[in-house]
Amino acid sequence: MITNHGGLRLKREIHRLTSETFDLLVIGGGINGCGILRDAALRGYRAALVEKGDFASGASSKTSKLVHGGLRYLEQMKLGLVFESCRERRTLLSIAPHLVHPLPFLIPVYKEDARGRAIIHAGMILYDMLALFRNVERHRMVSLQDVFKAEPDLERTGLQGGAVYYDCRMDDARLCLENVLSATEAGAAAVNYAEVISLIRSGERAAGAVVKDRLSGRTFEVMARKVINASGPWLDRITKMSSLKTEPRLRPTKGVHIIVPGSTRGHALLISARRDNRVFFVIPYQGYSLVGTTDTFYTGDPDQVTPSPEDIAYLIEEGRRVLPGAKLDREHVIASFAGLRPLVAEPGRPSELSRSHVIYEERSGLLSVAGGKYTTYRQVAEEVVDRIARGQEMRSRVPCRTAELPLYGGGLKDPASDMKMICEKAETEYGIGPDTAAHFIRCYGTRYRDVLNRIQEDEGLRERITPGRPEILAQVRYGVEEEMVVTLSDFLRRRTSLALSEANGRETAGRVASLLARYLHWDPRETEHQIETYLQEMNFPIQAGVPSR
Template sequence: MTSRGATLARLGSETFDLLVIGGGINGAGIARDAAMRSIRTALVEHADFASGTSSRSSKLIHGGFRYLEQGNVRMVLEGCRERGRLRRLAPHLVQPQEFVFPVYDGGPIGRLKLAAGLWAYDLLAGLWNVGHHRMLSARATREAEPALRTEGLRGAGRYWDCRTDDARLVLETILAAVQEGAVAVSYGRVTALLKEAGRIVGARLVDRLGGGELTVRARVVVNATGPWVDTVANLDAPTAPRLRPTKGVHVLVPRARVGNRAAVVLHAVQDGRVMFVIPWGGQALVGTTDTDHEGGPDVPPVVEAADVQYLLETVNHYFPAARLGSADVTSAFAGLRPLIAPAPGEAMAPSSVSREEEIFASPSGLVSIAGGKLTTYRLVAAAVVERVIDALRRGGEARRFGRCRTGRVPLPGGAAPPDAVAALALSRDGHGLAPATIGHLADRYGSRLDEVLHLVAADRELATPIVPTLPDPRAEVLEAVEHEGALTIEDVLRRRTQIALRDDTEGVAVAEQVAALMAGPLGWTPEETRAAAETYAATVEEGRRRWR
């Protein structure tokens, strides 16, 4: 990516067709789509890219099987098609995942209903299907998932969806937007919207790292800030809240303790809500909760002891040998779902609130997008960009803009399947990296793998793992800083890599080492380097104290 200084200079000196506020999946998708249509585009994010909702999901790209029960066939059809497209656009980031949905006596779903649902799911997926479902007997289920509770087990349904690295899906979408000419900057908070003759013509931006302030001028401004949609909309004019944010918590626990082979669909012991136990390397990703969040988006969602207990209670019930306690949790994270609020006076449980999106425009021209899902972000982006083009034309723009092309052009690492990328690297020696490490890097960077290998070739010390028990080489720290816009230790350990999720200390044990690697390209002094490591460690420890 272009240097931060140069990016800020462009933001302050050029007039853009479009300013996107928000660097999550919706904002990234909008910026990429617009830039590919030759719309002069800028994107600003108040923290790191994907640092909000977009990196705190269940990390699935799915057709939405549970939406069938609600009768939302359109949503499932869209989800299945987009799942297929994303597998082609980013085969390294979107990979098949087997699911097992066990059926128990007295459970909310019986075998016949589950079988009918899975047949419908396959039918709607059509040519975009990942794999056909199969109904399993109780015996076959025990063979497939021997650690599952056997008491009352009637059988299961086996089906397929996909898993993803949600933060890197956002990142690659932003990298793709920049390749198409967009300007993108993180850690820049919008503090005001600029108006002339009653129309929004830009925004005032504060650099949260450097402390400066600048004005960004744009003919159209889009508010794609997720949980902050109401906050940004109120910079335009006071309005009634559009969102009902709910909190979702996930925990990662040692997979060997759980014993699941596939992703397993469960119903929570306390309230029957659907949750997942998903293989995630040596960990099992367990989630999620769904509770109302009080205090607004600037009150960060936190993991509480009750959230961890809710999740572990269900895992221990269905996997009796696990016997997990809070001390066994490797890491945990909480995020906010920016859901559209129900109509006033309409009582609705958090899990029943619609997951669909809404696009709306203010009288002064601010276009806002609220709600939506990770899987269908590309469709949402295309719809928003059409609104942007309409606004540009109403403002006198005579240029012709093409149609959406994001469904045909791969993301930067998606030029080849990761297995093929890894095989090619190994055939050329792989600069001495072990085959497992090459495979790990190919799954993360795809056809961009050579960027990391070149760093290793220049300095073999960068082949050393950051954490001895994990495959991430030190070269990934430099790649994150030099090519992927990482500016803090958390950016590297939580969103460019997954060390903060997979390591027992959430990366605290290696924070000083990572800070030292970042110091050179970021120009940190020894004092700034030490402070960065200390700040990261303190933030992690504060969060862990709440649920440990």
């Protein structure tokens, strides 16, 4: 029996989608779509969103987990993009301090690198200037000895020194989800596993969509005065529903990451790849290292993008070159994932394509959002809703408030001291360990009690999901009741990061699936199907029902 705790209760309200005519229908539950939904709802528009998978199940949960100014874009003289990104980084630190945290980066400079110390120093100065000198800390150039002291496992041959600067790490999937939660709190409707199969027209205008519920198989209509295509890599598929003559808007590139045992001592590393002179990262990630990313053109089905052996070999090769003693080999790859960047179609190599966004308006009135960086999603959303607010059909003078109002759970006034105080309070009140308390604040922010209150009804929910990890069973129940978890992968891959840990195999999947089965009324056959689907999504070879490790 699931109890209503008086919280938000994010529900799949399909009946609401079919019974109202909305001002805006957003297609796509990635970060741009969820950001647009929140902005529109806060301005008083009746807004709805449908997503063919789970929220953030595409590229928005397969990023480098960084909110960053885009240091490498300085080489392309994309100064406007870097300025905008630095400003948005500050904003996200303010409205989501539980999900976005400062992170020191070290750039080791080697004799053979195309970017020498002078180039790096000049870039650092310009980076601080574009951040209006309001970064967490200003950059500093460091000596050879300081580099060794900070990261003693770096390859020493040819090392000449380095630079330290700051960007931010984030929980990409939960940041996307909290935009949905904030939007629904403001009156919006959002449904996952709801796929648009065609657009509805009123004369020449797009007036809604025919949607298929991928859980029940039934179709329904959603009517809206304005339809927004924020479907990321699937953008061209939706625009063709509006006009078969539309030229492709996108030129997607694939980015692959791997998770390996921890390889650094606290700094993220920005490294120049020797093979193609691209920059890539080695980032501290929950006790592990996140290594990535690649950047290659992709012309296949967006639903089938996966890391290739060549992608993984590239990351291992370049990572081991600068961290020769690290556990950077195929045997120690804990997880891998691939996402597609929905970049605007233009000539050039993958790394040369602009990360700026473009808003297209089709003859049908369909608005399509192409390109953009995760970091600048809030600004993209503001531009889209501003455009609608300036139009004759839905003119509005209500200003954008998304840069001022905290995201759902983001109301920490002084993040460092508030988090310490709340952690101590959570430990005392709920009898949880300090690691679990800290984990809850990083995941749920000021809403942590909403999750922990489940323990008061069922003491068994205090138990950890797996030994050595901070997650507890109460999060499973909360995910179903409040965060629209409807599959095993929703919970393991996007409501938590268990899928990116060593606890990502069948044992953990089985335990979580058995609890989800209780809340979602799965029979044994469906429970096993959920486990197998998750393991296949994680690229585990399945043999007789057992993953390879």
